[in-house]
Amino acid sequence: MKICLDIRSPGYAGVFNYTKCLLTALLKIDPKNEYILLSAKKDPQWRFENVRQVVIPSGNPLGWTFWSNMKLPAFLKKEGVAVYHSFKHISLFRGAVKKAVTFHSARLFLLPEQYKWHDILYWKTTLPIAAKKYDLMITVSEKEKKLYAEHLGVPERKFRVVHLASDERFKLIQDTKRCETVRKQFHLPDRFILFVGRILPVKNIETILRAFHLLKKQWQNDYKLVIVGKKTWYFKTIETLLKTLGIENDVLFTGPIFEELPIVYNLADLFIFPSFYEAFPAVPLEAMACGTPVIASNAGGIPDVAGDAAKLVPPENIEGFAHGMVEILSSEALRKEMIQKGFDRVGMFSWERTARDTLKVYEELADCQ
Numbered sequence: 001m002k003i004c005l006d007i008r009s010p011g012y013a014g015v016f017n018y019t020k021c022l023l024t025a026l027l028k029i030d031p032k033n034e035y036i037l038l039s040a041k042k043d044p045q046w047r048f049e050n051v052r053q054v055v056i057p058s059g060n061p062l063g064w065t066f067w068s069n070m071k072l073p074a075f076l077k078k079e080g081v082a083v084y085h086s087f088k089h090i091s092l093f094r095g096a097v098k099k100a101v102t103f104h105s106a107r108l109f110l111l112p113e114q115y116k117w118h119d120i121l122y123w124k125t126t127l128p129i130a131a132k133k134y135d136l137m138i139t140v141s142e143k144e145k146k147l148y149a150e151h152l153g154v155p156e157r158k159f160r161v162v163h164l165a166s167d168e169r170f171k172l173i174q175d176t177k178r179c180e181t182v183r184k185q186f187h188l189p190d191r192f193i194l195f196v197g198r199i200l201p202v203k204n205i206e207t208i209l210r211a212f213h214l215l216k217k218q219w220q221n222d223y224k225l226v227i228v229g230k231k232t233w234y235f236k237t238i239e240t241l242l243k244t245l246g247i248e249n250d251v252l253f254t255g256p257i258f259e260e261l262p263i264v265y266n267l268a269d270l271f272i273f274p275s276f277y278e279a280f281p282a283v284p285l286e287a288m289a290c291g292t293p294v295i296a297s298n299a300g301g302i303p304d305v306a307g308d309a310a311k312l313v314p315p316e317n318i319e320g321f322a323h324g325m326v327e328i329l330s331s332e333a334l335r336k337e338m339i340q341k342g343f344d345r346v347g348m349f350s351w352e353r354t355a356r357d358t359l360k361v362y363e364e365l366a367d368c369q
Contacts, residue, residue, distance in 0.1 A: 001082035001366050004097075006038045008056065008089060015104065017282065019087045021167050023048065025355035033362075036079065038072075073097075083362045090126040090134075098365035101130055102138040102162075105279040106147035107202060107300075114201045114276070128152055135365055138162050138358070140280035141301045160364075162357040165349035166285035173266045173290070182263040186254050189224040193325065194268035194292070196228045196261070196283050197275075199235050199253075204274040204297065204315050206241055211272075211321035213245045219326050225251045228264060265290035270328055276315050278302050284310060285349060288342030293335050295324045309338065309345035 007019045023035070027048060037053045047053075054075075056067055073095030076084060085100045108115060108123050115123075131137065131152040137159050139145040145159040173179060182188070193212065197203045205227065212225045231253065242248045257264055265271070271287035277300040284294045284306050296302050297315035306312065311328065313320040328334055 001362075002034045002036060002080055003362055004036045004038060004076060004079070004081045004084045006084065006086040006089075008038060008040045015088045017167060018102075018104075018164060021165070021351045022354060022358060023051070025351035026359065027051070029352060029355055030359055036081065082366045085362070090130040098368060099134040100136045100138060100361055100365060101134045102140075103127075103144065103148055104140065105277070106139075106144050106151070107277045107279070109147060109151045111202065111277055131158070135368070136160055136361055138361060140164055141304060143301060143304070144279050160357075160361050162354055162361070163349060164280050164282055165351045165354055166282050166289050166346060168351070170262045170265065170286040170289040173263055179263050179267055182260045183267055185260070186257065186264070187252065188226060188254075188264070188267055189252070191222060191269050192224045192226045192252075192267075193270045193272055193329075194226050194228065194264065194287070195272050196265075196286075197273075198229045199227070199232050199238060201234055202276050203229075204276050205238055207274045207315060207318055207321060208272055209238070209241055209245060209247065209251070210318045211274075211325065212250070213247055214318065214322035215325050216247065216250065218322065219330075221329070223269065223329065226254065226264075226268070227251065228254050228257050228261070230256050261286075262290055265292050268292050270295065270325060272321065272325070273297065273302070274313070274315050274321060275299060275302065278305075281305055285346050288339075289346045291339050291342070293328050293338040294342065295321060295328060305349075307341075307345050309341035311338070 005019070005023065026035070035051045037051060038056050039053055040056060042053070042055055076095055076097045081097055083100065084097045085102070087102050090101060108120065112120060131154040137148065139148060139159055139161055140163060142161055145156060145161055148154070149156045149159060195205065195208055199205060208225070215221070215223070242251060265287050268287070269292075271284065271292045271294045273281065273284050273294065273296040275281065275297055280301050284296055284302065287294050288309060294306060294310035296306055296310045296312055298312040299315050303312055311324045313324055328338065
């Protein structure tokens with residue numbers, strides 16, 4: 001059968017990683033089905049053998065919506081597509097094709113104050129429509145499934161839970177020369193604590209800075225803090241806090257890093273992830289796969305992903321994070337124990353399993369034709 005994957009998404013963050021890892025795994029286990037990719041632009045990252053990429057003229061929301069509902073149904077019919085799967089935006093409301101959509105996070109229902117008004121308007125308008133128009137909805141955890149079902153008034157039988165994983169490229173890297181090249185390329189310090197993610201309120205970066213400030217005050221050390229991720233409108237708040245705390249010289253913002261990110265994880269002494277809410281965060285698994293101990297919040301789906309392999313702290317507990325960082329960084333025995341637990345935890349998730357569970361969704365939809 002023909003399966004159309006709508007991979008339109010800005011940048012190279014979480015949704016991009018999810019779709020690329022999933023497609024790579026699908027092509028390994030599924031040689032018989034044909035895949036068509038819908039993207040907003042030609043991108044060499046999406047060059048896969050025997051996969052056709054179609055660029056949609058969607059430079060603005062109006063053009064996006066027009067093409068999706070006036071042109072896309074006819075395109076899918078002409079191509080004989082059996083299943084359409086959207087990974088980010090909810091665009092297709094018309095057409096007879098079987099439709100699935102992945103819902104990535106129910107945070108909107110729990111922390112609406114962390115969204116801009118136009119994002120709230122978009123999601124609160126489109127989510128209820130998708131719940132009615134799409135045949136099946138994929139969530140990344142049981143908790144997410146229940147939250148969406150409750151807030152959208154949709155029976156849980158319309159949802160399928162498919163867990164994610166970390167990319168296989170995240171692993172221990174023994175090439176010291178390559179590691180040192182990356183260290184120099186991004187001006188990384190000799191010893192540092194790492195955070196990876198977009199600079200947004202939900203990521204709770206203010207707690208990272210305050211806990212790091214306490215770490216520097218209470219414990220004599222030469223650790224620096226490295227923050228990898230795209231700056232957003234929220235960065236002004238972070239800049240102000242940096243100056244207030246007086247730690248500007250101890251914090252490095254690298255911007256987004258993609259290809260060399262596994263090496264950055266390998267170079268880090270500790271990974272910190274105090275988010276207020278995450279549905280299924282892959283980044284703690286990425287750090288664990290690279291042999292980096294993790295301290296994270298106990299919010300949302302983080303405990304389900306990290307288990308006992310990470311030290312978990314309430315997201316608002318600044319002293320708890322500071323104490324946890326000292327505890328991990330000052331004990332080699334604890335570090336070794338956490339690193340081994342991290343490797344074991346990563347082994348519980350795989351993109352092959354994610355691909356097989358997703359393929360089951362496609363086959364279920366196709367059988368309902």
